[in-house]
Amino acid sequence: MKELAGKVAVITGGAGGIGKATAGLLAERGMQVVIADIEQKALEAAVGELSDRSLDVFGVVTDVTDFASVCGLRDQALERYGKVHVAFLNAGVAGFGRGQMWELDLKDWEWGLAVNVWGVIHGIKALLPVMIDQQDEGHVVITSSSVGVIAPTPNGGIYNMTKAADLSLAESLYGQLKNMGSLISVSVLVPPGTINTGLFTSNRNRQAHFEPETPRLQQPTLTYDEMLRRMNASGNPRQRVEPVEVAEYVVDGITNSTFWILPDKRHPDVQTNFDAIIKGRSESMLQRTDPMNYMQKAT
Numbered sequence: 001m002k003e004l005a006g007k008v009a010v011i012t013g014g015a016g017g018i019g020k021a022t023a024g025l026l027a028e029r030g031m032q033v034v035i036a037d038i039e040q041k042a043l044e045a046a047v048g049e050l051s052d053r054s055l056d057v058f059g060v061v062t063d064v065t066d067f068a069s070v071c072g073l074r075d076q077a078l079e080r081y082g083k084v085h086v087a088f089l090n091a092g093v094a095g096f097g098r099g100q101m102w103e104l105d106l107k108d109w110e111w112g113l114a115v116n117v118w119g120v121i122h123g124i125k126a127l128l129p130v131m132i133d134q135q136d137e138g139h140v141v142i143t144s145s146s147v148g149v150i151a152p153t154p155n156g157g158i159y160n161m162t163k164a165a166d167l168s169l170a171e172s173l174y175g176q177l178k179n180m181g182s183l184i185s186v187s188v189l190v191p192p193g194t195i196n197t198g199l200f201t202s203n204r205n206r207q208a209h210f211e212p213e214t215p216r217l218q219q220p221t222l223t224y225d226e227m228l229r230r231m232n233a234s235g236n237p238r239q240r241v242e243p244v245e246v247a248e249y250v251v252d253g254i255t256n257s258t259f260w261i262l263p264d265k266r267h268p269d270v271q272t273n274f275d276a277i278i279k280g281r282s283e284s285m286l287q288r289t290d291p292m293n294y295m296q297k298a299t
């Protein structure tokens with residue numbers, strides 16, 4: 001999709017972080033942007049801030065875990081702007097209880113799957129029929145993560161699994177649309193490392209029905225800088241990355257129709273690190289060797 005002006009984007013998880021930064025860039029390029037998020041105050045603030053810059057944005061409170069809510073988002077987007085050209089299925093959560101996989105609370109698994117996987121499925125199911133019927137160019141971006149695409153960490157079981165599922169959804173969707181000669185393309189987004197967003201306080205948006213039945217040990221929320229410091233100390237090198245840097249990748253992915261939105265020369269250290277892990281993982285499969293050789297370090 002080379003030409004963005006006059007077209008319509010729907011962004012889930014658009015009230016903050018990567019989604020909000022992308023909403024800003026797409027609107028600056030002349031798109032009409034529907035920002036969907038569960039966090040009403042943050043959504044109002046984001047819409048207010050972007051509207052004050054004379055950008056054409058519209059907010060819809062949406063819970064991506066609820067299909068009816070996502071259908072409502074689609075209907076409001078169509079009512080407001082008439083079409084949907086870009087679906088950025090980006091809402092996501094992290095911050096589940098830590099511990100051995102067999103000890104994790106089932107509610108943690110359910111919440112992670114509900115937002116990070118069902119949220120994407122609901123977006124595909126609600127928006128793709130509309131986008132296909134339009135017979136116009138379109139693009140779907142699904143946000144995954146290096147731990148779902150490049151290689152997992154041993155301790156991030158729930159998040160890693162959901163983000164691997166997001167890659168799988170993106171690949172199959174890409175293949176099906178190509179096979180039918182569709183004008184809609186698909187990307188999977190792998191942000192360049194650990195981004196300075198609200199992801200690390202995701203529990204602020206955890207719905208009551210996903211709360212664990214047994215009280216869990218509350219871990220202090222780390223600041224972004226403290227988290228980077230700990231990751232670097234644990235041998236998992238990370239540098240500061242702001243959401244707008246990721247948004248630039250997303251816009252490029254849409255306008256160049258690239259499936260893999262992976263770190264490039266803009267983040268050379270991350271690119272080198274990820275490329276080495278990709279090679280290590282491929283080699284491990286080809287040689288049938290131990291996955292500990294390529295797993296990203298635990299944090």
Ligand SMILES: NC(=O)c1ccc[n+]([C@@H]2O[C@H](COP(=O)([O-])OP(=O)(O)OC[C@H]3O[C@@H](n4cnc5c(N)ncnc54)[C@H](O)[C@@H]3O)[C@@H](O)[C@H]2O)c1
Nearest residue numbers: 013016017018038039063064091092145194195197198199
């Ligand atoms: N921050 C990182 O380092 C990083 C790295 C790799 C991938 N990601 C992915 O990027 C995506 C965006 O996250 P972010 O880092 O910008 O964090 P963020 O918390 O700033 O943004 C996520 C948004 O999703 C919204 N959300 C949460 N639950 C929702 C629900 N049920 N329905 C609708 N919206 C909901 C939140 O309110 C928030 O605005 C996520 O999918 C995340 O997994 C982030």
